Amino acid sequence: MAIADEERALVDRFLADRDERAFREIYRQHCPALYGFARHLLERDVAVEDVVQEAWLRAVRRLPSFDGRSSLRTWLIGFVVNCCRESWRDARRHGTEQVADDLRKDAAQPAESHAEKLDLERALARLAPGYRTVVLLHDLQGMTHEEIGELLEIAPGTSKSQLARARQVLRSLWAMPVRHGGEDGK
Amino acid sequence: MENKDREWTEQERAELAALLRQSAPPAELERRVIGRLATAGLLTRRRAPVAHRSWLLAAGLALLLVGFGLGRWQAPSSNAGPMARYLLLLHEDESFRPARAPAALQAEVGRWARHLQQAGELIEGDRLGRQGHLLTPSGPATGLAPGDVIAGFFVLRAVSDERALAIARTCPHLAYGGRLELRRIQPDGRVGAL
Numbered sequence: 506m507a508i509a510d511e512e513r514a515l516v517d518r519f520l521a522d523r524d525e526r527a528f529r530e531i532y533r534q535h536c537p538a539l540y541g542f543a544r545h546l547l548e549r550d551v552a553v554e555d556v557v558q559e560a561w562l563r564a565v566r567r568l569p570s571f572d573g574r575s576s577l578r579t580w581l582i583g584f585v586v587n588c589c590r591e592s593w594r595d596a597r598r599h600g601t602e603q604v605a606d607d608l609r610k611d612a613a614q615p616a617e618s619h620a621e622k623l624d625l626e627r628a629l630a631r632l633a634p635g636y637r638t639v640v641l642l643h644d645l646q647g648m649t650h651e652e653i654g655e656l657l658e659i660a661p662g663t664s665k666s667q668l669a670r671a672r673q674v675l676r677s678l679w680a681m682p683v684r685h686g687g688e689d690g691k
Numbered sequence: 692m693e694n695k696d697r698e699w700t701e702q703e704r705a706e707l708a709a710l711l712r713q714s715a716p717p718a719e720l721e722r723r724v725i726g727r728l729a730t731a732g733l734l735t736r737r738r739a740p741v742a743h744r745s746w747l748l749a750a751g752l753a754l755l756l757v758g759f760g761l762g763r764w765q766a767p768s769s770n771a772g773p774m775a776r777y778l779l780l781l782h783e784d785e786s787f788r789p790a791r792a793p794a795a796l797q798a799e800v801g802r803w804a805r806h807l808q809q810a811g812e813l814i815e816g817d818r819l820g821r822q823g824h825l826l827t828p829s830g831p832a833t834g835l836a837p838g839d840v841i842a843g844f845f846v847l848r849a850v851s852d853e854r855a856l857a858i859a860r861t862c863p864h865l866a867y868g869g870r871l872e873l874r875r876i877q878p879d880g881r882v883g884a885l
Contacts, residue, residue: 522735523733523734523735524735525725525729525734525735525736525737526737528725528728528734529721529725532721532724532725533721536716536720536721536724537711537714537715537716538711539716540714540715540716540720541710541711541714541715542711544714545710545711545714554716554717554720554723557716557720557724558720558723558724558727561724561727561728562724562727562728562731562733565728565733565734566731566733625706625707625710626710629710644699644704644707645707645708645710645711672699
């Protein structure tokens with residue numbers, strides 16, 4: 506059975522009688538990716554669990570409308586993205602965080618000074634939210650520019666150019682560990 | 692395009708992939724999600740095995756005993772509709788026997804409270820100071836009488852008296868010999884006996 510068919514069968518099994526066991530299978534297959542995505546996107550550990558929980562709630566409510574045009578993972582990620590964006594807006598409203606409201610208007614610049622190089626996690630956290638979103642969706646979740654464009658309501662070409670800029674900024678911040686002959690070294 | 696904008700190298704890809712693997716969700720999150728879905732009527736719960744539920748019967752009365760920080764729970768407002776509110780008072784007298792370390796008890800209380808909160812059945816809870824003032828129509832305020840101390844409270848939300856009683860019976864305070872008092876909060880503001 507193809508992966509898509511297996512996913513569909515599992516979703517149908519859950520929807521048939523809202524079976525807890527079927528849901529747990531879905532959850533365990535996808536939650537690690539959803540959680541990791543939210544954690545790196547939000548930067549604030551304290552909000553991650555709430556965001557992921559809310560995303561699951563919304564996704565399950567809408568699950569009957571899942572049509573399989575994308576993978577279930579991609580479909581679920583969309584709910585996490587939207588919940589993260591709401592979390593940013595809430596944080597900004599409450600003055601606890603300065604975050605660009607519009608993901609399309611991020612203005613992060615490549616680091617002018619290369620004096621401070623960061624590990625990947627911190628370098629990623631330093632990216633503007635829009636750039637970080639595109640990198641996470643494309644390079645870590647494997648989504649296409651078409652899927653990202655649909656999710657973020659931007660043109661695929663915009664997603665592509667955002668990704669190029671995001672990679673440029675990330676490379677300027679990120680101190681890649683140097684490895685020689687399979688051994689770690691600095 | 693500049694070299695900087697090129698595709699990730701194999702090593703870079705490996706580092707990115709490793710980043711995701713480092714972020715496993717906490718085990719507790721699964722239970723929270725399941726509980727939330729069940730409360731919303733989106734999932735049919737299977738009856739948990741007795742062993743799995745046993746922790747509920749233990750939990751956290753600690754707060755009362757050890758005078759430890761229960762902290763404060765305040766559930767978000769719920770659209771629970773006609774559900775009634777109940778005040779659960781935790782009495783602590785000589786029969787109360789704390790058997791756990793304070794930190795362990797606090798964690799138990801936290802789990803019990805979060806479980807109820809996520810089910811929409813806990814509005815708030817707090818511990819009470821062991822010192823207080825007793826006021827009478829005449830004379831100065833005095834200290835509380837020793838003996839039976841009300842060490843903490845919870846405000847529950849339940850669809851019926853039976854449900855409120857069922858919730859109260861899971862309160863860990865009972866497992867440590869404590870007594871509970873459950874009172875329905877009257878909609879008109881008067882507190883009446885259940």
